[in-house]
Amino acid sequence: MSLLPPVARACLVGGVLLAAAGCSDTSGPVGPAQPPDNAALGPATAQQPADDPVGLVRGVRGFGGFFLDQEGRPTVYLTDPAEADAAANALAPFFAARGIDRSRLQVRRADFDYARLEGWFDVVSPEALALPGAVFADLDEASNRIRVGLARGAGPAELHRALAALHVPAEAVVVQETAPIRQLATLQERVRPVQGGLMIDFILGLCSLGFNALRSNQLSFITASHCTWAQGGVEGTIWYQHTWLDFSGSDNTIGSEVDDPVYFAGRKGRRGSGNGCPANRVCRRSDSSRGAYSIAAGDVGLGKVARTSGENNGLTDIVGSFQITAEHPSESFAIGSTVHKVGMTTGWTSAAVTATCVNVNIDGTSITQLCQTLAGLEGAGHPVIVGPGDSGSPIFIKTGDNTVTLAGILWGGTPEGGLLAFSPLKNVQQELGDLVVVAP
Amino acid sequence: MISGILVTLGALAAVPADSPKVELDVPSEVTAGTPVPMTLRVTNTSDRPLELHLRGRPIAFDLVVRQSDGSVVWRRLAGAMIAMVLQLRTLSPGETLELTDAWPQQRTDGSPAAPGDYTVTGSLLTDSQASLDSPPVPFRVLATRGR
Numbered sequence: 221m222s223l224l225p226p227v228a229r230a231c232l233v234g235g236v237l238l239a240a241a242g243c244s245d246t247s248g249p250v251g252p253a254q255p256p257d258n259a260a261l262g263p264a265t266a267q268q269p270a271d272d273p274v275g276l277v278r279g280v281r282g283f284g285g286f287f288l289d290q291e292g293r294p295t296v297y298l299t300d301p302a303e304a305d306a307a308a309n310a311l312a313p314f315f316a317a318r319g320i321d322r323s324r325l326q327v328r329r330a331d332f333d334y335a336r337l338e339g340w341f342d343v344v345s346p347e348a349l350a351l352p353g354a355v356f357a358d359l360d361e362a363s364n365r366i367r368v369g370l371a372r373g374a375g376p377a378e379l380h381r382a383l384a385a386l387h388v389p390a391e392a393v394v395v396q397e398t399a400p401i402r403q404l405a406t407l408q409e410r411v412r413p414v415q416g417g418l419m420i421d422f423i424l425g426l427c428s429l430g431f432n433a434l435r436s437n438q439l440s441f442i443t444a445s446h447c448t449w450a451q452g453g454v455e456g457t458i459w460y461q462h463t464w465l466d467f468s469g470s471d472n473t474i475g476s477e478v479d480d481p482v483y484f485a486g487r488k489g490r491r492g493s494g495n496g497c498p499a500n501r502v503c504r505r506s507d508s509s510r511g512a513y514s515i516a517a518g519d520v521g522l523g524k525v526a527r528t529s530g531e532n533n534g535l536t537d538i539v540g541s542f543q544i545t546a547e548h549p550s551e552s553f554a555i556g557s558t559v560h561k562v563g564m565t566t567g568w569t570s571a572a573v574t575a576t577c578v579n580v581n582i583d584g585t586s587i588t589q590l591c592q593t594l595a596g597l598e599g600a601g602h603p604v605i606v607g608p609g610d611s612g613s614p615i616f617i618k619t620g621d622n623t624v625t626l627a628g629i630l631w632g633g634t635p636e637g638g639l640l641a642f643s644p645l646k647n648v649q650q651e652l653g654d655l656v657v658v659a660p
Numbered sequence: 661m662i663s664g665i666l667v668t669l670g671a672l673a674a675v676p677a678d679s680p681k682v683e684l685d686v687p688s689e690v691t692a693g694t695p696v697p698m699t700l701r702v703t704n705t706s707d708r709p710l711e712l713h714l715r716g717r718p719i720a721f722d723l724v725v726r727q728s729d730g731s732v733v734w735r736r737l738a739g740a741m742i743a744m745v746l747q748l749r750t751l752s753p754g755e756t757l758e759l760t761d762a763w764p765q766q767r768t769d770g771s772p773a774a775p776g777d778y779t780v781t782g783s784l785l786t787d788s789q790a791s792l793d794s795p796p797v798p799f800r801v802l803a804t805r806g807r
Binding site: 423424425426427444446447451507563565580581582583584585598606607608609610611630631632633634635639640641 | 713714715716717718719720722737739740741742743744745746747748785787
């Protein structure tokens, strides 16, 4: 690609585009493809827009490409540098629109004129992109060459054979070793294998999948209890990943609710509250529920949590997975220790634990969550670490670059999003039973 | 993929974000010491269904009481912990979502608020930073007779 994306002409494999309009020329209304050996294309028409410099200058004899160099200087390739004035005249609308002094135009000698490169590109691109390891093909205005990207390890021999068969000179093509280009899925899209941190839909709303687990050999996933049709009690909630309605025709069902203990009422003992639950309230030690995977879920990543591109960067693009290698063994956490989460709305965030084993009343309900952990800071002006849809997110402690210790399930936060609340894994297992969360 | 308000599937035209009507119902005068009932109403005034993306379960909404100099006396969600589900709620044309609470005539720190003139604003929290806010509504707390 040149430094001027609007005039780029490129194709990529795998349906990923560097330029708009698929593999067609994006340089504007240039008319039918010119024959490869046409050296004089006639003057540019008055209809060429000022933001289409190639369209403006391509009629100049011997034109071979136009781009802005790294200092932003307009640069034109010409097979005959004597055409510099003609090129500058043709580019006058572009210069005027951008406030560029025409004297800044620099000329490089072209080995190939643009029309010839276009003709070669049209035949090279489909052949090159059909080769194993091909990543992109580009008519590179900044090098006066066709540029073909090959993945590391993909030798150029086959490409050279194809060029010879097409009668395209090898010196007109630059081979560039490059990394494969992949479309990044986000936490809010359909992702397989199903893993922690992904968006799940339960018709009434959206939450995040916490983590996968085996419970008595039943392949399951854990999310928040309030991410079911009723908080507490099993109603057979159906979950979908990413959403229940998908115009692609995919069945996004991943499973149904099989465990969600009922909240228990406060009961007074001889010396105050007997079961730890306040009078006139209902309690649990975790806001968690378990779903059993259905066949439709497809591939399930036991021990995997989706990893996004960075911590606290607000992005939800998935670049890999964290691997759960251990379980936090206690219901309490050291104040000041750092916990992380991955959730569909705010992605991968982290914060220091600010309170541990605290009893928390939920706004607008009679629910009290017992022995919960808080991380982050309350009030406005603090980094946002939690948002609507993050309920159910896995909470973990990082132990290596990609390895984590599972620590709990996120369920709440302050309206400003600076403070999150989670149920410790220990409490989750106390209520849902022993769970195998580490892949064998 | 998410925004505060979306038209439900089947209605292709975008509904402006200010389409729902947000009102707060508060008595114009109350006597000192009695809780002040407040009702937040969000009405779909369009002729198409509206899908609201709301915070919390139950739906989280805020009420902010200010005294005449603009300083905040009480905020309903001050220090509150809300569930972080993204709740989807569709309002049919003409349908109203109603949320109620009462101001206990206390400041956020629990101390009693003095008789006088106040205003209150109601806000429905959505998935975006911008909430659906009612216009401020003035009301008066009257001193109890004989005091």
